[in-house]
Amino acid sequence: MNHEPKFHGYLIGYLLSVALTLIAFGLAYLHINSGHLAFSHQFLVYAVVALAVLQLYVQAVFFLHLSRHPEARYNLVSFIFTIFIVLFIVIGSLWIMNNLNYNMTADQVDAYLHKEN
Amino acid sequence: MNIFGKLSLDAIPHDPVALAGVVFMFSAGIAALVALTYFKLWRWLWEEYLTSLDPKKIGIMYIVVAVLMLVRGMADAGMMRLQQAISVGDSFGYLSPEHFQQVFSAHGTIMIFFVAMPILFGLINLIMPLQIGARDVAFPFLNSVSFWLFAAGAGLINLSLVLGEFSTAGWLAYPPLSELQYSPGVGVDYWIWALQISGIGSLLSGVNFITTIFKMRAPGMTLMRMPIFVWTSLSSMVLVVFAFPILTATLSMLALDRTLGMHFFTTDLGGNVMMYVNLIWAWGHPEVYILVLPAFGIFSEIVPVFSQKRLFGYTSMVFATAGITFFSYLVWAHHFFTMGAGAKVNAFFGIMTMVIAIPTGVKIFNWLFTMFRGRIIFSSPMHWFLGFVVSFTIGGMSGVLLSIPGVDFELHNSLFLVAHFHNMIISGVLFGYFAGITYWFPKIFGFKLNENLGVYAFWCWIVGFFVAFMPLYILGMMGATRRLDHYDASMGWQGLFIVAGVGVCIIGLGVLFQVLQMYVSIRDRKKNIAGADPWNARTLEWSVPSPAPMYNFAHIPHVYGRDPLWARKQGIEHHEPPYTDIRMPKNSPLGLLLGLFGFLFGFGIIWHMYWLVPAAALGAIVCIVVRALDEHTEETISAAVVERIERANPSVTV
Numbered sequence: 001m002n003h004e005p006k007f008h009g010y011l012i013g014y015l016l017s018v019a020l021t022l023i024a025f026g027l028a029y030l031h032i033n034s035g036h037l038a039f040s041h042q043f044l045v046y047a048v049v050a051l052a053v054l055q056l057y058v059q060a061v062f063f064l065h066l067s068r069h070p071e072a073r074y075n076l077v078s079f080i081f082t083i084f085i086v087l088f089i090v091i092g093s094l095w096i097m098n099n100l101n102y103n104m105t106a107d108q109v110d111a112y113l114h115k116e117n
Numbered sequence: 118m119n120i121f122g123k124l125s126l127d128a129i130p131h132d133p134v135a136l137a138g139v140v141f142m143f144s145a146g147i148a149a150l151v152a153l154t155y156f157k158l159w160r161w162l163w164e165e166y167l168t169s170l171d172p173k174k175i176g177i178m179y180i181v182v183a184v185l186m187l188v189r190g191m192a193d194a195g196m197m198r199l200q201q202a203i204s205v206g207d208s209f210g211y212l213s214p215e216h217f218q219q220v221f222s223a224h225g226t227i228m229i230f231f232v233a234m235p236i237l238f239g240l241i242n243l244i245m246p247l248q249i250g251a252r253d254v255a256f257p258f259l260n261s262v263s264f265w266l267f268a269a270g271a272g273l274i275n276l277s278l279v280l281g282e283f284s285t286a287g288w289l290a291y292p293p294l295s296e297l298q299y300s301p302g303v304g305v306d307y308w309i310w311a312l313q314i315s316g317i318g319s320l321l322s323g324v325n326f327i328t329t330i331f332k333m334r335a336p337g338m339t340l341m342r343m344p345i346f347v348w349t350s351l352s353s354m355v356l357v358v359f360a361f362p363i364l365t366a367t368l369s370m371l372a373l374d375r376t377l378g379m380h381f382f383t384t385d386l387g388g389n390v391m392m393y394v395n396l397i398w399a400w401g402h403p404e405v406y407i408l409v410l411p412a413f414g415i416f417s418e419i420v421p422v423f424s425q426k427r428l429f430g431y432t433s434m435v436f437a438t439a440g441i442t443f444f445s446y447l448v449w450a451h452h453f454f455t456m457g458a459g460a461k462v463n464a465f466f467g468i469m470t471m472v473i474a475i476p477t478g479v480k481i482f483n484w485l486f487t488m489f490r491g492r493i494i495f496s497s498p499m500h501w502f503l504g505f506v507v508s509f510t511i512g513g514m515s516g517v518l519l520s521i522p523g524v525d526f527e528l529h530n531s532l533f534l535v536a537h538f539h540n541m542i543i544s545g546v547l548f549g550y551f552a553g554i555t556y557w558f559p560k561i562f563g564f565k566l567n568e569n570l571g572v573y574a575f576w577c578w579i580v581g582f583f584v585a586f587m588p589l590y591i592l593g594m595m596g597a598t599r600r601l602d603h604y605d606a607s608m609g610w611q612g613l614f615i616v617a618g619v620g621v622c623i624i625g626l627g628v629l630f631q632v633l634q635m636y637v638s639i640r641d642r643k644k645n646i647a648g649a650d651p652w653n654a655r656t657l658e659w660s661v662p663s664p665a666p667m668y669n670f671a672h673i674p675h676v677y678g679r680d681p682l683w684a685r686k687q688g689i690e691h692h693e694p695p696y697t698d699i700r701m702p703k704n705s706p707l708g709l710l711l712g713l714f715g716f717l718f719g720f721g722i723i724w725h726m727y728w729l730v731p732a733a734a735l736g737a738i739v740c741i742v743v744r745a746l747d748e749h750t751e752e753t754i755s756a757a758v759v760e761r762i763e764r765a766n767p768s769v770t771v
């Protein structure tokens with residue numbers, strides 16, 4: 001079997017990506033235009049995030065050619081590695097920065113100075 | 118608007134020490150130009166090197182530039198050692214504080230980005246395609262672009278000697294010092310754009326080499342049959358591809374702060390200085406493994422050959438490499454334990470750091486077990502290896518000490534740290550690269566380097582290294598911080614600083630022996646003809662003629678196991694079909710032009726010559742389009758030529 005990327009694959013991927021973007025945009029538009037009545041704010045946030053993840057998946061399959069075919073395994077492995085590294089650096093940075101900021105609030109510094117004296 | 122931006126005659130340095138540097142650089146440059154013209158070498162240089170897309174030629178250029186930069190980095194080191202040996206009490210030495218700061222910033226930046234990185238890329242270019250049985254890298258033109266972007270960065274760093282000034286903010290340019298408010302000059306901009314431009318070259322090289330290793334192996338060369346140097350190069354390039362974008366983004370934000378008045382890392386208007394430190398080390402820690410993993414790979418090639426035994430624990434070597442690659446992303450906070458994070462953060466990153474010592478230990482034991490009961494040949498590469506084992510282990514232990522946050526609070530920013538990382542970098546990275554260059558030199562040039570002088574150089578380096586850096590451990594414990602241009606006599610440090618200075622002189626003697634070694638080896642090259650396989654080695658690069666022909670392999674080899682050349686020498690495989698035509702990429706000057714435009718782009722931003730920036734960008738885009746539209750990028754080497762080359766320098770036959 002031939003897994004060479006085909007033109008119609010890119011086209012489908014492109015159309016799906018555009019559709020998912022438009023849906024997200026449409027939901028936000030509806031939300032604002034209906035005076036925040038069509039659905040709750042929270043629903044909007046979750047929906048947009050879900051659509052974004054879905055789009056990530058669509059792009060991974062149609063543009064990066066991730067699949068379970070043996071030839072595509074490298075792609076999949078490197079994709080998972082990427083996700084892992086990005087998550088680790090982002091979450092790690094947030095954790096570190098929060099920790100630093102927390103330790104530098106005025107209260108903290110005060111408490112520290114009092115302990116010292 | 119002034120077309121020269123901030124540039125004026127004031128940019129030429131005035132103080133005598135700096136001026137001496139300028140004069141020296143100019144005379145060396147002019148001497149080189151005159152020599153090239155006198156010996157009519159321009160055409161040769163242009164056709165054989167500057168426009169070449171042969172990875173071996175590109176590799177040689179990388180290493181030549183790196184060695185020149187190494188000389189500059191060593192000169193900086195010598196200047197610092199001299200200053201610190203004499204600048205005590207009432208005497209203030211010969212460097213102003215400002216100049217001293219430029220010197221250590223330049224030293225660190227040059228050694229990491231313009232010495233260690235290019236030797237690494239050079240060696241991978243020279244050897245990796247040969248080891249996997251390929252004729253070329255995956256993207257030959259991109260390879261040339263990478264080199265010229267690197268050269269553009271190196272050019273900018275050297276230009277800062279002549280025009281303007283260099284950064285005074287250390288090799289990592291922490292804000293707020295590196296922000297406009299505290300460093301209004303062009304120094305930090307030179308630093309940013311030299312790194313940014315060469316960094317893009319590094320990223321492109323990473324993509325290129327990964328693709329080459331995954332897609333261009335000879336038939337039968339499965340992943341688990343690849344030489345360890347290929348494995349470590351792969352891991353190192355994976356680190357490059359994941360880490361360099363962080364550097365690019367961080368430098369971009371600093372550049373935006375400085376040029377467009379943004380506030381990512383300022384202390385006011387919502388900027389966060391600590392975020393810079395966090396991000397730069399998220400790149401910086403992987404960077405140290407980018408440098409040292411290939412050196413591990415080199416030793417893994419050398420030890421079996423000179424012990425005349427198979428590598429002990431191939432599989433564990435591969436997994437240790439992969440483990441280091443993975444863990445090297447999880448430890449970056451150990452560089453800023455003292456910045457104020459809580460115990461949980463520091464404990465987590467401290468433990469992760471200790472964990473990474475385990476796969477490194479596995480490797481050390483594998484090499485030792487490879488030597489065990491081998492018939493060891495004490496050649497100069499083996500000397501570098503043994504020196505490495507001893508001093509790298511010491512450096513590793515001081516590193517594990519520093520990974521304990523409590524200890525780090527005591528030793529952070531002290532000379533103990535400086536001793537630790539030079540311990541790792543000189544004996545790990547530099548010794549590894551020296552060993553690799555000695556080992557593979559005959560494959561590239563066809564003759565061996567002089568062994569005796571190599572061994573003398575080694576002894577000077579190792580003795581000099583201990584004399585120069587062990588005192589720094591002690592000084593660090595005595596409270597000497599790094600980057601001191603002056604200290605009080607009552608500290609009692611001067612004796613140790615003088616000893617360290619003597620150590621640098623011994624290292625200098627070692628360098629002298631290396632220069633002599635090069636000279637003598639070239640003079641006696643007819644007597645030291647290497648032949649295809651001078652070391653009785655095991656891997657594919659030694660099966661082709663020396664020097665390796667431009668097409669590497671007249672026939673693409675078939676691989677049936679690990680150590681394929683060894684297998685062939687045991688008579689397991691042998692075949693010699695008739696020669697055929699080979700298609701190879703043609704030379705192209707566009708890589709050089711792209712590098713030039715990169716240089717002008719950086720220069721324009723540094724000096725605020727804003728018309729130059731879009732002009733250079735446009736030039737670069739035109740180059741890319743011209744290349745993309747060129748349909749005739751390959752040429753044929755006819756079977757007759759291949760036959761002539763192969764007959765002149767025989768490959769290994771059994």
Ligand code: HEM
Binds near residue numbers: 191229
């Ligand atoms: C060849 C012998 C070398 C000597 C004698 C030497 C000496 C020194 C000295 C004296 C300092 C300043 C210490 C201080 O802050 O007081 C320094 C800093 C440094 N060196 Fe070296 N060095 C050598 C090789 C290297 C190599 C090979 C590398 C990297 C590949 C390197 C990377 C650095 C870095 C990153 C710094 C920190 C610069 C800063 O403070 O911003 N050095 N070195």
Ligand SMILES: [Cu+2]
Binds near residue numbers: 452
């Ligand atoms: Cu680190």
